[in-house]
Each structure stands twice: as C-alpha cells, then as structure tokens.
Amino acid sequence: MEGFMEQVMKVNEFVNNLVWGWPFLLLIFGTGIFLTAFTGFISFRKFGYIIRQTFFKIFSKDQVGEGEITAFQAVSTALAATVGTGNIAGVGTAIAIGGPGAVFWMWIAALFGMTTKYGEVVLSIKYREKTEDGRFVGGPMYYLTRGANMKWLAIVFAVFGTLATFGIGNMVQSNSVADSLNATFGINPLITGIVLAILVALVILGGIQSIGKVTEIIVPFMAAIYIIGGVSIILLNITLVPEAFGVIFHDAFTGSAATGGFVGSSIMLSVRYGVARGVFTNEAGLGSAPIAHAAATTDHPVRQGLWGVFEVFADTLVLCTITALVIVMTGAYDTGLDGAPLTTAAFEEGLAYGGYVVTFGLIFFAFSTLLGWSYYGERCMEFLFGPKSIIVYRLVYLPLIVVGSVGGLRAVWALADTLNGLMALPNLIGLLILSPVIVTLTKEYFGKGGIYEKEEKQK
Template identity: 55%
Template sequence: MAALQEFFSSMSSLVWGPPMLILLLGTGIYLTIRLKGVSISKVPHAITLIFKKDKNSSEGDVSAFEALATALSSTIGTGNIAGVATAIAVGGPGAAFWMWMAALVGMATKFAEGVLAVKYRVKNKAGEMAGGPMYYIQEGLGEKWKPLSIFFAACGVMVAWLGIGATVQANSMADALNANFGIKPLYTGIVLSILVGAVVLGGIKRIAKVASKIVPLMSVIYIGGTLYIILSHIGELPAAVGLIINSAFNGQAAVGGFAGAGVMLALRKGISRGIFSNEAGLGSAPIAHAAAKTDSPVRQGLIAMLGTLIDTIIICSLTTLTIIMTGVWNNGMTGAALTTEAFNVGMPGPGGLVIAIGIIFFAFSTTLGWCYYGEKCIEYLLGTKAIKPYKFIYILCILMGATVKLELIWAISDVVNGLMAFPNLVALLGLSGVVISMTKDYFNNVDIKESEELKTIA
C-alpha cells in the first residue's frame, strides 16, 4: 500500500507540474480575454436564465436548472470540505488565493465547455442526448482527432471509478460517519452502493430530479453553518484575508504542526484542489449540460459557468475562511478531519454533525453525477451494451473506496483528473473560434431584443 501511494504521489507531482498548471490557467486566461470578460460581466444575465424555459427549444432531456443541478451534484462534493482542507494543510493558506484565481478564469473555461457541449451533441439510439468533450473533439476538430476523444473517454471512466466519482466520495463519507457515529466503513459502502444503484438505474432524468432536490438542500445547510462561524469570528476576517494573500506570494513559514509551504506548492495545491472541486477544464460538466432542453449553446454555456461561481467562489471560500478564522489550519490535521475540527471550534456541539450531514449529502450527490458521466464515456467507447457492466464495477468501486486509506485515494484522484483535463483543454483551444463567434451572435441578438422591448415600452 505504501509503495502504491508513493507511486501515485510521484505521478501526481508530474501530472500537476508546471506544464499542466500553465495549460489550465493559460486556457482560462486566453478565453477570458478573447471573450472580453463575458464570463464575469454577464453573471447577472446568466442568473436570470436558470429558471427561464428556452421557448425555442425542441431538443433535450432535462431542464436547464436540472442540467446545472446535475453538474453541481458532481462538483459540490467532498472537494468542498476535504479537498479545500487538504490544500490549506499541505499548501498553506496561500493555496486558497490560487484556488480563487483558477476559479475566476475557470468560469470562461466552463462557459466554453457548455457552449461546445450543446453545439456538438448527438442523439443516441435510445433517443437521449449525448455530448461532452469526446463528441466536440471528434465532431469539432475532425475525425483525425478521434484518438484524443477516445483518450478522454477512457480517462473519464477511470475518474468515475477511481477518481472524483465512486472511491473518493465513499471514502470521505465512510470516514465522516465512522468518526462521528462509529459506523463501520464497510456498512457505509454497502448502504451507499444500494442507494446510488436505485437512482442511477433510472438514467439522467431520475438523476437530474434527485440532484435538483438534494443540491439546494445540502448547499443551504452547509453555507448556513459556515456563515454562522464566520459571523461569530468576524473580527478575524481582515487578518484571515491578509494571511491568504501574503502566503500566496511569500509562502508560509513553519508554524506549530505545519511543516511549511512554498509559493509553488501553494499554487499547485490551490489549482489542483480547485479544479478537483469545480472541474473547470476537466470536461465533466459539459456531459450534463449536453442533456439540457435548449437550442442555444451560448445560453447553456452561461448557465454552466455559474457552476464554478457557486462551487469555488462561494462554497470553497466559505470553507477556507472557516478553517483559517477558527485558527485550526496549522494543527497538523488534514482532509475532512480538519474541516470538522474547524466546525467543532466555531460551533461547539452541533458543528461536527453539520459536517457529517454535509459530507453525506455531498458524497451521495457526487456519486450520482459521476456515475452518469462515466456512463456516457463508456457508451462512447463501447456502446450501450457496456453500460450495465460499467455500473456494476462503479458500485464495486464504492465498496472499495469506503475501506481504503484516504491518502492513497486522493493521490490516485489527482493523477486521473489531470490526465482527463489534457484532451479537453486542447479541444477548447482548438475550438475557441467557434465559441467566440457564437457568443458574439448571441449577445448581438440579445441587445437587439432588449432594444426592441425598450421601444415598445416607450
């Protein structure tokens, strides 16, 4: 086990080295500039679209909100609790700053993913929409790029089984339930497998309906808890923000049980954990957005980018501030245990229970979303006949994840996540012209409609 962990830790350092960080940030920065900041300036417009039905839509399986909820169900997960805590524990408070920067430019990346997902989606034999990087690589870049599509889909299946999907979520849930209620990890794995199986057998429509109920509920519970702690320690807010910014550029000296972290480590951990949480650039969310009932790729792209805003700019930031403002960030703990300690300090009594409930909801919803992502990837590779065997293995991975050590699971996740991102980022850069052209056309039409409405009112 130790040898495996060392191997994947070394691979993680290689995969998430400077080239990947440059590619991720560079793609986001490039798209943000070329799109003239649409991903930031048009956030209010995007929010108004969430609950508006696309009147011109004739295709799609789920509503725009359900597509966003499905995408969020896979991003608002244990990465918001355990992943952020791990980034701070290993990379120092400065990791949070780089997480924010990655998220801001990642909104443009997520926007482009949503646009291309709807633009190049196809209808499968069952009459359902299928889309995502494997389709826009092949259809957008051309047949000669199909090997890259195959590589992405293969990585997607691996991430579902051994990355963000089954194993990490089961592991974090089992860890939380064992620590708070003394429930054996194997029992958690068995119950989670049964519940996930009951939902995913109903396909995207059942997953979307469950996600649209769970995501808002779990978000309110967790956000409410963090806000209570932050407001209770509001006097510590300026110092916490100052520590984050200072550590981002100057590194963090050894304090207490914290071994010390340099700027590069803070940057690497911040970006990798941020991507692990919001998945901007990973290529997973467009698989869900491809199923939305809309005929407007840009419209869905705008809704898609809100996922990164909600996940990282809001929820991950609240976790970060809770950990730092309660003063537990350098106590030697990591993962969900560190966030739990912050809640126990900031909210004595019910704090640990809030985290336990949050992890249960977060982990369950993420396993649902990622089962669907992996399903679409395996369908692209081997056809619909491979879906049932895929789901069987997925459930076995949940059982395995509940009983394997946390450190090994996170190391494997980092590696497969990074491998999945590469083909998607290549496609986003190669098809950026398509995204830019469609975005200009969309907002030109929006401006015309608004102008006509104003004339009518006048």
C-alpha cells in the same frame, strides 16, 4: 505481486507529479486566461446578466429548445459531481500545505476557470448528438470528434474518464461517507457501503432524468445546510473577517511563516496548491461537467454556457470560500491537521455542532458525487463500446461502492487523482482548437440582433 504494485505506485507518483505539476497547471490556467481574453471577458462583462439567467431562474420551468432535462437539472447533476469532498477536504489540504495564501490563488483560478467551463458547456451543446432512443449525449468525446476531427483523442479522453470514475467518483466518495458515519455514529462501514450502493442504484437506473430530479433537490439542500453552518461561524466571529482576508492576501505574495503546528509555506507552494485544488474542486477544464450539460433543454449553446459560469462561481467562490474563511478565522490551520479533519476541527472550534455540519456535508456531497460521476462514466463507456455497455459499467460501478466503503483497492485511489488530471489534457487541446467556435457562438448570442439584445429590449 506486492513488488509489482510498488513499481506501479512509483510510476503513478512520477506521472501524478507531471500531471499536477507546473506544466499542467500553467496549461489549464493559461487556457482559462486565453479563453477569457478571447471571448472579450464575457464572464466578467455579463456577470450580472449571467446571475439573472441562472441563479434567479433556478426554479423556472419555462424551458425553450430541445433536451432531456431542465437547465437547472443539468447544472445540478454537474454540481452534484463537482461539489464533493474537494470543497471540504480539498480546501483543507490546500491551506495545510500551501498556507492561507493558497485561497487567493484558488480564487484567481476560479475567476478564469469560469470562462473555461463556459467554453466547455457551449461546445458540448453545439456538438451533442441525439440517439435513436431520444437521448442527448455530448461532452469532450463529441466535440473532439465532430468539431476538432480528432476521434483518437476523444477515445483517449473516454478511456481516462471511464477509469477515473471508479476511483475519484466512486470508492473515494463511499469511503469518505463510511469513515464519517463510523467516526460520528459508530455505523459499520460495510452497512454504509451496501446502503449507498442500493440508493445509488435506485437513482442511476432511471438514467439522466432520474439523476436530474434527485440532484435538483439534493444540491440546493446540501449547499444550504453547509452555507448556513459556515456563515453562522463567520457572523459569530465577524470582527475576525478583515484579519482573515488580510492573512490570505498577505501570504499569497509573501508565503506563510511557520507557527505552532503549521510548518510554513513558500509563495510557489501557495500558488501551486491553490490553483491545483481550485481546479480539483470546480473541475473547470477537466471535461467532466459538459457531459451532464449536454442533456439540458436549451435554445442556444451560450445560454447553457452561462450555467457553466454559475457552476464555478457557486462551487469555488461561494462554498470553498466559506470553508477557507472558517479555517483561517478560527486559526485551525495552525493545528497540524490536514484535509477533512482540518475543516472539521475549524467548524467545531467555531460552532457547538460544527462537526455535524461537516459530517453531513461530507455525506451529501459524497453521495451526490457518486450520482454525477456514474453518469459521466456511463457516457464515456457508451462512446467507447455502445449503449449496451452501460449495463456492464453499472455492474462494476455499484459493487465498487461497497468495496470502497471498507477501504478496499486503495491502489486504485492513488491512480484516480492521476487519471482525473489526464482527462484534462485532451479536453484542453479541444478547447484551444475550437476556441474560434466558442467566440463565434458568443458573438451570435450577445451581438447585434442576437438573443441577448432581443431579451433586453423586451424588458
């Protein structure tokens, strides 16, 4: 059995290098550039309007159209899954391997990823379906089937999506929480796992409406705590900000020299890890977030698509940037640490109780990810086997939270990153095939006589 697992891991390592290698990164990055240009740079030209329609309407109850949950509850559920350990550990890994310059390429990936996520959400609303019991379901499975007429590819996505939830959205997250609580407060990982499983069960048994109500409270709260902690460090070291940006921009085009505990990095590594970790944290192009957005109450696909732009902006250009600046400003990347320990060391260096900020950030980020990805898995499972299969999915998903907390099934964790990337392939194909639909709906909304023009006249 041990020999078999070694072979499986070798195959996985080979596939993982292909999935997260240059061909994939160029595909996902290229798709973002293509959609941005094809839509007339909509995420840039209308950015002010997008922020007014999203950030400034977070607590608005004035919803128009059909759906199960509010637009903000939908984006909260998506952000709950997106804003996770990637914002803490992922950024740390990108800088530790790719150097400070990786942050620049993370920003570039996010700028074009905003339109990728916009397109995903637009299509998820356009091709969503209403079930017999009144639920709204959508995502890549549905726009690949109904829009691109490629049901076989939709099935491929759903299979990868279902399997990925058990690793990246489940055991990896519960283990992060258990490790943090054990290291900081000495709490037994098994107890952490059981409590987490119970809390997740109480939320997900109520479906998307229950998940939406919880995440719309958790997401702003956890983001606020982390932002306050990070911004405090930045303000306390405000004179180092110009230097930090200088290092980031310089290393993005020259590579990083080896200093202290840092082994140095080439430009190619900087680009690769910046783009890869950027995609990993905001999930633009992976096809996961549109599954949550499909349940939103909205009167037009583009209106909900604006929340997709906001989602990437908030995740990468705000939260990840704060993490990156703290790491670079404090010089922690020079310690030889990697991932979450690197981010923790940076926060502890910059703030007396900075380590607690990261610990609580990991706890809330990971818990919210458990909620968001459970919903993704349910929808993928339902698409494959029907509504009754959701019960089976939950009976597997909840116990695995406990298994992950004590460090079990680590082989599945290794597969999770690969499966996560494989989800993107059918989704990107669907986005490219249906790009004319995205453009048509964008023109319908922003064009002459569209919703945008009417709203501007009413000001």
